[in-house]
Amino acid sequence: MKYLEGRKYVIQAIFIAIGAVYLIKLFYLQVLDDSYKTAAENNAMRRVVQYPFRGLVYDRDGKLLVENTPVYDLMVVPKEAKAIDTLKFCQLVGMTLPEYREKIKAAKAYSYVKSSPFLQRLTNAEFAAIQDNLVDFPGFYINARTVRGYPHKSLAHALGYIGEISPRQLEDSSYRGYRQGDYLGISGLERQYEQFLMGKRGVKYTMVNVRGIEKGSFKSGAYDTLSVAGNNLTTTIDLDLQAYGEKLMAGKTGSIVAIEPSTGEILSLVSAPYYDPSQLTGKELGNNYMKLLVDPVKPLFNRPLMATYPPGSIFKLAQALIALQEGVLTPETGYPCNWSLVKCSHRHPYPANLGIAIEQSCNPYFYQVFRSVVNKGRSQNIYQDTHQGLDIWRKHIQTFGFATKVGVDLPNEKKGMMPSAQFYDKIYGPKGWKFPTIYSISIGQGETGVTPLQMANFAAILANRGHYYTPHIVRSVGDKGKPLPEYLVKRYTSVEPRHFPAVVEGMQRVVESGTARYAQLKHINVVVCGKTGTVQNPHGKDHSVFIAFAPKDNPKIAIAVYVENAGGGAVAAAPMASLLIEKYLTDTIKTAPRKNWEDWIIKGGFYSID
Structure with missing residues (x-):
């Protein structure tokens, strides 16, 4: 009996210790750590993917075959995209209201709380026209990435091209690690050497207020990770x-x-x-692509x-x-x-x-x-x-x-x-x-x-x-x-x-x-x-x-x-x-x-x- 009585006190002590740990953690979060207070005041912490530079491709003599050129994606977080002037927004980005509703519906189908691409591959001019007005449209923000550029007009079939990952590929376990909106090699060298060219994504956490304005990095970037550029390829081509x-x-x-x-x-x-x-x-x-696909000479x-x-x-x-x-x-x-x-x-x-x-x-x-x-x-x-x-x-x-x-x-x-x-x-x-x-x-x-x-x-x-x-x-x-x-x-x-x-x-x-x-x-x-x-x-x-x-x-x-x-x-x-x-x-x-x-x-x- 004394043995059982001793075990009772041990069990009670364990529960008391666990409770004390939770109380101390709660006190720390509510009183000592102000990061969550700041997050609450600023409304949201945004996770922004930092896309890596894809590896460059050279010919046998060091001439550049494939480079990277900057483009910009307009991203949306459906939960935050509320009470906005949709007509003004559509005029800004050059789309119709039905197109806007369709894209918002697709974004919600992906995730109500996570960001997804709304408009992709904006040029520098389009980016400049939109960027200064985004303050009026909470839930929308710009994410920079690169696409392929070519300083020549040759070797298209061998080089191949990159494109957005498809829903079917996202369901395939061999594409584990890719997310909606990611780009990958579709054909040619881009596809064959994807694992070397793709690099590694990074992540940046920023705080934004209710109007979508960035208020600085979360905890001075303590949780940010840098992207890693892909490997360059030297080809045998002259x-x-x-x-x-x-x-x-x-x-x-x-x-x-x-x-x-x-x-x-x-x-x-x-x-x-x-x-x-x-x-x-x-x-x-x-x-x-569709024009080339239906071309009777099959380019x-x-x-x-x-x-x-x-x-x-x-x-x-x-x-x-x-x-x-x-x-x-x-x-x-x-x-x-x-x-x-x-x-x-x-x-x-x-x-x-x-x-x-x-x-x-x-x-x-x-x-x-x-x-x-x-x-x-x-x-x-x-x-x-x-x-x-x-x-x-x-x-x-x-x-x-x-x-x-x-x-x-x-x-x-x-x-x-x-x-x-x-x-x-x-x-x-x-x-x-x-x-x-x-x-x-x-x-x-x-x-x-x-x-x-x-x-x-x-x-x-x-x-x-x-x-x-x-x-x-x-x-x-x-x-x-x-x-x-x-x-x-x-x-x-x-x-x-x-x-x-x-x-x-x-x-x-x-x-x-x-x-x-x-x-x-x-x-x-x-x-x-x-x-x-x-x-x-x-x-x-x-x-x-x-x-x-x-x-x-x-x-x-x-x-x-x-x-x-x-x-x-x-x-x-x-x-x-x-x-x-x-x-x-x-x-x-x-x-x-x-x-x-x-x-x-x-x-x-x-x-x-x-």
Whole structure:
């Protein structure tokens, strides 16, 4: 009993101690601490988000690609926005009464006591007109932030744009930490590198009176936190080359992708038609986006990463390399230009070896090369041979970056298409197809699809004689950053390096005496290795394609040019690529004949050729 009696006193003592703590705290708050008295007198403590400066973006030479420009948001706290002259307010901000009521309703739906954006992206002039009159409208205040600005008009598809976070994203746990009214990357680099660019928000607490006038910071800023700016990005882009590529592609549809073979750094990424990146920033972002979205030429479509085309004759180089690796072809192998197998675009003598066949782009030759790979004679069953041979071929082709995403650091990359035996089994049945069914693959037609990025990466593989680095557009994150480790890994194809010289020699012949003589750069003593392609188009004029690298030894640039509805690769894509190579290597176009080519291409002269 004495033990229980002792416990009773202990429990009573605990309750008395807790009560004493509350009484002391209450005395402190009501008598000694005057901050709450001040808050009561001033009516409200306002929590103002301090938005960080988003990271800047530079090109490879330190030229500014993306900057920050100031804008102002008019914020509202519905609980405080009472007894105001709504007509006068609407005249001040330039809106109708129904629009005012709709916005107030939306703000209340978000929160009755928390602030939310009422009008966003006010310009300096609009801010100045409103700021001096806000004293008459309690519950409204200005919050400064920045939007993206562009000191140039290039690279819109790669840079991307930022926009306000959507209600659906706010419900997604992967966007935890964002609030209504926040901006984030929607596309391009802005989206891919959002976690580095966004920075960290700060908060400032201020006291305001019943009229919304600030009366100073709460407790001298003791609870304020500073915003932290986002990391800057240094890209791999050469802005001058990018602008020149866009100049050449003006009024056309297609892509240009240029890569530095020794690093995988993307020098230029042109998608045409293109648009001025400043169209998707500021107050008119929504209207401009809808105009671009409904434009029939689809300027928002990122062709280098998302458009898939048959590769055409450039694919013959891959066919040759795989056949060399499989041991069914040597550099000295000759095949006749047999039109009974497949028609040839060029009238030429017997291709006595691989180099001549590449130079002349002989369709029957590569028909027979592909057949030798697919029907290698692994068994006595032609159907089984073809099935096994096609799948072996496909495994080789994937190591070149085809039929798979190459891993570029931009969103929405497509992997293209390369058929497998299973693919044809679904269409024709296991015994319903054999080599004559699929022969068009041999010349880069049929059921094949590659992106311009994959074409440029293929050119880089040829330049490197069998390996590549993952193409990427950001060199480093942060002002003292280093190349990202995932882009320093050398990736090899399944074809041994010893097989590449024969194909490279053929590419040199293409430019010096074959189908791409317009791509020569003898006047600057540079040997260009390339391959043209003319891609059949059932909807109109053929597409023009050309891949190349230069110089032949120690290559500095690999490039793919794809111009839709421009005819043969030798007419449009090849001279365009040579101008870009010359521009990159020498910073200028040196001779009058070359400048004439430049003018002719800019004007789209090749469209008039039948």
